[in-house]
Amino acid sequence: MNSRRTFAEGHTAPTGWNPLTLAVLASAWIAALPNWPLWHALLVLPETASLRGSLFVTGFGLMIAAMLLALLALFAWRITIKPVIALLLLAAAFGEHFMGSYGVVIDTTMMVNVLQTDPREVRDLLSWRLLASVALLAGVPLLLLWRAPIARGRWWPQAGRNVVALLAALLVLAALVLALFADLSTTMRNHRSMRYLINPVNSLYALVDLAAQSSAKPAGPPLPIGLDAHIAPRAAGVLPPLLLLVIGETARADHFSLNGYARPTNPELTAQDLLSFRDVMSCGTNTASSLPCMFSHLGKSGYEARDRDHENLLDLVQRAGMAVLWIDNQAGCKGLCDRVPHVDACAGDDCMDDTMLQGIDARVDALPAAARARGVLLVLHQMGSHGPAYFKRSPPQRKPFVPECKTSVLQQCDRAALINGYDNSIVTTDHVLAQAIAWLKRRQSNYDTTLLYVSDHGESLGEHSLYLHGLPYGLAPIEQRHVPMLLWPATGRNASCVRAQQNTALSHDNLFHTSLGVLGIAASEYIPKLDALASCRAP
Numbered sequence: 209m210n211s212r213r214t215f216a217e218g219h220t221a222p223t224g225w226n227p228l229t230l231a232v233l234a235s236a237w238i239a240a241l242p243n244w245p246l247w248h249a250l251l252v253l254p255e256t257a258s259l260r261g262s263l264f265v266t267g268f269g270l271m272i273a274a275m276l277l278a279l280l281a282l283f284a285w286r287i288t289i290k291p292v293i294a295l296l297l298l299a300a301a302f303g304e305h306f307m308g309s310y311g312v313v314i315d316t317t318m319m320v321n322v323l324q325t326d327p328r329e330v331r332d333l334l335s336w337r338l339l340a341s342v343a344l345l346a347g348v349p350l351l352l353l354w355r356a357p358i359a360r361g362r363w364w365p366q367a368g369r370n371v372v373a374l375l376a377a378l379l380v381l382a383a384l385v386l387a388l389f390a391d392l393s394t395t396m397r398n399h400r401s402m403r404y405l406i407n408p409v410n411s412l413y414a415l416v417d418l419a420a421q422s423s424a425k426p427a428g429p430p431l432p433i434g435l436d437a438h439i440a441p442r443a444a445g446v447l448p449p450l451l452l453l454v455i456g457e458t459a460r461a462d463h464f465s466l467n468g469y470a471r472p473t474n475p476e477l478t479a480q481d482l483l484s485f486r487d488v489m490s491c492g493t494n495t496a497s498s499l500p501c502m503f504s505h506l507g508k509s510g511y512e513a514r515d516r517d518h519e520n521l522l523d524l525v526q527r528a529g530m531a532v533l534w535i536d537n538q539a540g541c542k543g544l545c546d547r548v549p550h551v552d553a554c555a556g557d558d559c560m561d562d563t564m565l566q567g568i569d570a571r572v573d574a575l576p577a578a579a580r581a582r583g584v585l586l587v588l589h590q591m592g593s594h595g596p597a598y599f600k601r602s603p604p605q606r607k608p609f610v611p612e613c614k615t616s617v618l619q620q621c622d623r624a625a626l627i628n629g630y631d632n633s634i635v636t637t638d639h640v641l642a643q644a645i646a647w648l649k650r651r652q653s654n655y656d657t658t659l660l661y662v663s664d665h666g667e668s669l670g671e672h673s674l675y676l677h678g679l680p681y682g683l684a685p686i687e688q689r690h691v692p693m694l695l696w697p698a699t700g701r702n703a704s705c706v707r708a709q710q711n712t713a714l715s716h717d718n719l720f721h722t723s724l725g726v727l728g729i730a731a732s733e734y735i736p737k738l739d740a741l742a743s744c745r746a747p
């Protein structure tokens with residue numbers, strides 16, 4: 209009995225760190241260091257130049273530390289404290305890298321993007337800068353954490369301490385919010401992106417929000433659309449339609465010479481009979497949000513407010529009896545092409561987009577003949593100008609603009625070199641689209657051919673110190689939202705009417721309806737006023 213008590217007493221003596229002490233240290237570290245993109249963004253504001261501003265920034269730092277401590281107090285147990293701190297440190301280090309390197313912020317759609325990223329994209333994003341961030345901001349404290357022994361103790365005194373720490377942290381947080389309310393509310397209202405910079409709270413919030421969204425949505429297959437879809441009667445002698453829909457990636461409208469850009473980025477398309485719609489806005493600022501929205505009949509507002517997923521343009525066209533094929537040279541179709549024939553054109557990695565045109569005749573001819581006779585919808589999903597490794601998006605023979613930036617750490621590049629690499633990717637897209645038109649011309653004996661090209665979103669190339677894309681739509685600069693959209697041929701229909709659409713304000717909302725119009729498909733989802741060409745079609 210006696211010896212047992214001695215044994216127990218010997219081990220209840222605290223011979224290591226209390227989990228709460230580790231929680232306090234980790235909170236202070238994360239609030240101070242991996243949050244430097246937030247501190248940097250706050251300190252360059254004119255509002256923070258005064259002494260009052262410095263006090264506000266300091267108070268804001270303490271608020272984040274208190275928030276993290278409140279969270280960690282829940283996990284301040286011998287078994288859980290180390291893994292939870294490790295997770296926060298890693299999330300914070302990765303967050304720091306992407307916010308600090310690219311000026312992006314982390315919100316729910318950015319998290320969707322991260323979770324849907326494929327290995328090809330990941331490799332482009334890996335860099336020494338990332339390694340350094342993770343090693344310094346997470347590696348060093350993790351090493352110290354790993355070596356720190358944790359005191360053994362009874363659970364109930366620890367529970368008491370944790371509750372006290374939780375309440376104290378919440379009290380400090382509330383006191384700071386009250387004390388700083390005036391500055392806090394104006395800063396957050398004037399600079400709404402700040403809250404997406406609070407690291408790693410932004411990542412955790414996005415994950416929780418995402419989980420809540422997916423559990424709120426009823427499971428099961430998407431709701432069918434186009435149940436009454438059918439091919440509208442065609443005049444005798446009119447060939448069945450072949451619509452080649454090219455979905456661009458990260459292309460900016462203002463970097464197309466077709467839209468007035470000073471550099472010759474459209475050397476081949478300039479010679480074509482095509483129309484460039486100059487005022488087109490994207491649905492989202494990243495692929496994961498734009499792509500499903502572009503193919504939806506609901507439009508941006510309806511798509512974002514939906515409580516069920518619906519089928520899309522591809523399903524409807526297939527249901528109307530036409531042949532559909534999705535050819536991909538990117539991270540896949542985000543579920544859009546699940547119910548129609550689809551193929552990944554790139555066997556290896558980093559294929560140029562013209563890979564999608566190789567063997568395309570055989571691919572089209574393999575689609576059901578009866579469906580092909582009614583019409584064909586082909587989608588090419590480009591790699592386009594996908595960053596940050598723009599220099600990988602053009603082959604050596606198509607680099608008119610040199611020198612190119614050769615790193616993924618964009619702000620280390622000379623801005624002119626960065627834009628050179630980007631513009632070379634646009635020149636490559638120009639070539640691919642010209643090749644696609646040449647192919648369509650060869651199919652004109654069998655089909656009434658149309659090419660419609662539109663990018664999924666734009667890109668920031670250092671304007672306002674921003675890079676890449678994916679800012680929340682309301683905060684995103686025009687460079688991330690203004691996208692190129694091209695139609696070929698522009699003549700052969702009602703040419704002057706089509707040309708008059710050049711400056712009409714359009715958006716991704718028009719893609720679904722314009723495509724149905726081109727294909728001559730009638731369905732209750734079709735809205736003529738959203739068909740960019742409806743007014744030009746003879747009744």
Ligand SMILES: [Zn+2]
Pocket residue numbers: 457458494495496664665
């Ligand atoms: Zn994209």
